[in-house]
Amino acid sequence: MLRYLLRKLLIYALTFVAAVTIDWGIPHLMPGNPVLTLMGRIQIQNPQVAQHVYANYMRSFNLDLPLWKQYYYFWVSLVHGDLGTSILQFPSPVSSIILHAVPYTLGLLIPATLLSWYVGNKLGALAARRKVLDNTLLPFGYLLTATPYMWLAILMSFLFAVTWQVLPVGFAYDPTAVQGWTWTFGLDLLRHWVLPFLSLFLVACGGWAIGMRNLIIYELESDYAHYLESLGAPRKLVRKYAFRNALLPQITGLALALGAVIAGALVTEIVFSYPGLGYQIYRAITNEDYFVIQGIFLFIIVGVLIANFVVDIVYMIVDPRTRIGMQEGGQA
């Protein structure tokens, strides 16, 4: 058991290093020179001076070093939690940009992902139980999963914000709001949170419902279900087993979803001008603000890895098959 955990940890460590290395490589693979962007903003008139300042910045961004040194220093500063400085928002450090954006994104993603998972699975289980529901509920499920995040966002923005003007078009809170731990501000946040949340929640929910429905139907037709039935076990018991076994793959799905939903969050935040990570990535990508891209992707990588690891553990606990399999050395 412990051996298994250690091995997993090792694997994850390796994955992390590999991913981070690729992440680091990105800016260095890019054409164009970030420092020139900065120079463009300082507008130095005297060419000689410009050259001089240029050299300074190249040094302060370590861009004048050989690659292996840059890589080395990248890890060094990483260990010190230093993710570098934004070019576009010079001199703001990348870490502060992330820190400002993270709460908004998590505030959207965590509820949207977990609630959609929970509700979706519930609905799916219901649908698998009753044919009526299966034919009424599921079609919506298909439509929802098939909807591009941004389009649902556009649609809702168009209806609720632009046409009926019942909800704000964007931002995280009203421009005139005074921030603080007050109900007024809390409600204000919620009002701005509803549409982005819904557009994420609905799309994901449909997917989970369909997945669960199909899984349960499979389980209901499996050998153990038939055996129970041929021993006269009531439908209830069989369904109970089916539901619990069908839940397992959905747990893995959850981990994968956390990774995938970032994209959804990105476009949703763009449509609703929601100042989360997604919007920051978008800004950084379109402006090739390398160090911000690097930092945010690093953040995502870590997040996804952790999510996967947690799910591995959870899975190990809830699914005897993996647990036993791994006690016998993992090969099954």
Next chain:
Amino acid sequence: MSLAVDDLQVYYRTLRGDVRAVDGVTFDIADGEIMGLAGESGCGKSSLGNSLVYLTGRMKYVGGTVDLDGTKLPIWDFEAMNEHRFRHISVIPQYAMSALNPTRKIGAMTADLVGSRGVPYKHVAGEFIRRLELVGLSKDVLGMYPIELSGGMKQRAVMVVSTLLDPSLLIADEITSALDVSTQKAVAEMLVEFRDRGFVKSMVVITHDISILYQVADTILVMYAGHLVEKAPADVIIGAPSHPYTRLLISSLPEVGVRYTERRLHGIPGTPPPLLAPPEGCRFRDRCPLASAKCVKRPPFRELEPGHHVACWEVGG
């Protein structure tokens, strides 16, 4: 008289019409009798076995009656049958290897199961453990997941679970086919043991493997293409079969313990007739060395001598 089946007809619904897998079958099983049910694959023996407990989605009850200890089994009614399943008639399925919920400990699963049948687990727990030990499984098995058991162990566990409520009839479907010879022997002996200890009153053991039946069965019922061919005490079937098909069947056994399996009988040219719209009369006649004009009429399954029934015009005059 434990089981009395009278003119039972169970068909498979298919696109091209009904497949007459069980076509007018009549036989009895005495109390304490272990009846072997033999025949090539597709001869309907599994269908017959299933139809007594659990009509799957595409099996259709057409006619006939099944009486167990004098009460008529509503085999056409899935819900009504529940009452009898497990309590009076139980089954060890072909797929015993995968019959247990992989994510539930065997003890817990059994508890759920008997509990759902209105029997408090604690009433049977002791017996359960005793029987597990009887089949050579320690009580630790209760705390194990199926994956932790070998194929043979799972099979034995299923045997015990299926018979936990002392049904009067047990259907054992191909339970030995996945095992090696020695294990088969063991399993076979356990079946007998179960009967002798009265865990079950009587049994139907479905298998290709006549050699196994020789070890366990009191009587053997041979089927061919959805019809009964011959029923007689085991030694008679092995030693002195009278129906031409049975004879060929036995003679084609190279030696006891080796199976002929899927291969069609070498000795006999031709194949069994299709079971959709099968020909009238004896279904074996095309391949039968003794076939005569009479055979176009279906031969009755008549008693040659006490306990020995045969369906053939040509034998026993």
Next chain:
Amino acid sequence: MSVPDRVSTTTVGDDLRIGAAVPPAPADEAKPVSGLRETLYFAVRNKKLIFGLGVTLSMLAIAIVGPYIARHPPLDYGGQLSVPPTTRDGYWLGTTLLGQDVFAQFVTGLRMAFVVGAIGGGIAAIIGMVVGFTAGYRGGIVDELLNMVTNVVLVIPTFALLLVIAAYLQVRGIMTEAIFIGLTSWPWAARAVRAQTFSLTSRDFVSLARLSGSSSRQIIFREIAPNMSSYLFMMFILLFGGAILIAATLDFIGLGPSNTISLGMMMQLSVQNAALQLHLWWWFLPPGLAIMAIVGSLYVMNVGLDEVFNPRLRSM
């Protein structure tokens, strides 16, 4: 785990429960011909499948024919500005704020969607199967390694890589995008295939094949793959739909192809050009609806197929 002590070929034939695709029917019924006939029989009677297929094919038809009947090149700025749908001079879906033909853009976008779906989904499916089979069948260290590769691909945010590519290719085509999507969207497929293979590998008949000394490749392609064929096909369909959605997202954030128009780009441009505020609904509604229709019908079709391939689900 322990392989059953010894296995007889009979179980293979008689165990009706191996592989969801084998219908539980008497032996004489399980002949391939009738199997195919049967599948077809249920196929033509399966509402979900027919519906899904119908919608998808009609979309495909539009994608193929559309560009020929469109009266204006999709990127031309010829027409009047922001005209609502009209029959006049072929602006059936109206024009954009800058006077481009929405219909032309729409049908071209549809075509792109199918291209991306087919190529992207195809590549992803192939990689996913190779990785999944190997990992699931070999297990052990191979499994762990492939798992790691899968995870790396999984955690590397896709845009990052595309960003690099984008920066290099100053003229990006739809193919680039499709291939890119294929190369990055296979992980879940690999995991699914792995899981399936994993469970099949522990089945008696595979163990048997192993015992009877067939090579891994033979086992995978003769024993395992056929038993999952329907599953794999359905997986491809899902990847197909997924690729279309991913492409839409990439195009929407401006990482799409540079030399053409796509449904995602239509959404991006309409949003950038204030189509919402100016109520130019005919600009931003069609692309989303189309994607929803294609991908949605693919999913419905998928479940339909599932029911067809897997008789146990027909009862539902």
Next chain:
Amino acid sequence: MVTRRRRRAVGWFLSAVGAVAVVAVFGTGGAGATWQAKSYPRAQTLITSGTQWGNIAGMNPYVGNNAAGMIGLVNETLLRYDPLHNTYISWLAKSTKWSGPKQYTVVVRSGVKWSDGKVFTGSDVAFNVNLARFNTSRWNNLYQNLKLPIQVKGNTVIFNFKGTPNYVQWQNMIWNMPMISPVQGKTIKTAQELTTYNPHNPVGTGPYKLDTSGYDVTTRVVWAKRSHWWASDQGVAPSPAPQYIIDLVNTSNTNSLAAVLAGVEDLNNNYLPGVNKLVDSGKVHTFFPKAPYMLSANTAWLEPNTARVPLNDPVFRRALGMSIDINKIVTDDYQNLVLKASPSGLLPTWNKYVNSKLVAKYGFKFDPAAAKSMLLKAGYKTDSSGMIANKDGSKIDLAISVPQGWSDWEAARDMIIASAKQAGIRIHAVVQGYPTWQSDRNTGDFDLVIDNAYQISDSPWTYWNGIFHLPIITTGTGQTFANYERYTNQSAWNLTQQLDKTSPSDTTTIASLNNALETVLMKDVPMIPLWYNGIWAQMTSKYWTNWPAAVGARQYIPCMWNGYLQMTGIDTITHIKSTRTAAGG
């Protein structure tokens, strides 16, 4: 029932997580938040947007992306400039004058106080000019020409120059250099620190100060009105009505437009495609009630890389210019929100420098056919597909690039490609993100780019300098601020420098120099003027009225852009009236 309980547990868990997540969002609000519950009073708050893209980088006036409005609302300038009337407005300086051929004298207003209560003096001016000693200051080259130390006598500051002063640049600096408080600025000790300087709450002389509690780098900056402001105290300007000015970070043009329509924003300085429709339907208003709707901010031009064949040939450049259908760009792409550029490209505010005779003589207009025949006459060949080929017969396929995602420029690019084709000139588009586009432009790795480097100013010199500046830097940074087209014309550059060093009083020389430069531009076509980008400004009257307008007294620039408040942007703010409360503040 195990499962029942477990599922309920899951339910609780999830809702708990959800709650936490929501709280997390509250939390961000909490960052440096006050504990009072009220919101900023809308009726007394002016909400603007359109200047700040991406997070607010901070409070450093020497690097871009500083909080919008800081220069003008907090850190003021010695003079202001009104481009619409071409006049300077004495601001922190009571007076400024060229007190000698090599001497400039600034007399600082008395009675001006910093927001920290200290008195604003001449030495504060000297301190700020002395910041130009750091080579990271954009005025460092002017500083090189100063005799040190700067003489300060009370409120009088005297600058003596080593050589002939760069009159134009110096004057330009005087109305653009923000006065930052020496108390805060004294921490700046190195060139590097000048770029990383970032006070928590900048001390200034202006009418507003930062409301730190409302400041959120991702979303907005909040300026709160100061109880006293020298200008209103001394009757130089009315006291601004808005108690608060909130500038929102830009997210997307669309959402800005939506915000304007929803009355969330009072003044928006984004380019909003199709806004003309909303002006015509009376939903928003602009400086001009109809086309061109907007004042002109700068000249968008097509930069040919004059170091490359065939763009090194003036004839070809001229033909290229003649092959561009600018009218179509103006009407279709910009829906008449912009003006077509004059052949010289000088902004309308510089009309007085334009010599119509020269324009008639050297200017050109859209005529693809003429362009083609001109090229053929000049010895260009045509290739198999009938397109223009080089004189040696080699194929011509020019690459044109605009920053990716600038949708209006992308449309313009496509229109240029289309119309050039009529003249047989083959052009294809390349897609680049802004930084790549920029570094390729700076290092000369391009054929054609659309660009607009130089904002409206007090002298065409900034414009000429941008076109003719020499020498061409080919290493490292390449061209950092001018002459990206790499046009090498020493005499033109000499004229430009001469203009810089001509005393503002010598108007005749200035006129002739400008004419000479116009002539070079129109004859040699080092770059091709396209259109004038607008000073995008959409205003709504839900909460504020009395906005600037083309007719009447209020001819101010309604714009918060960096550098525009010290033009007449601040007057816009001091003159608007609330629709809710009694007029004034």
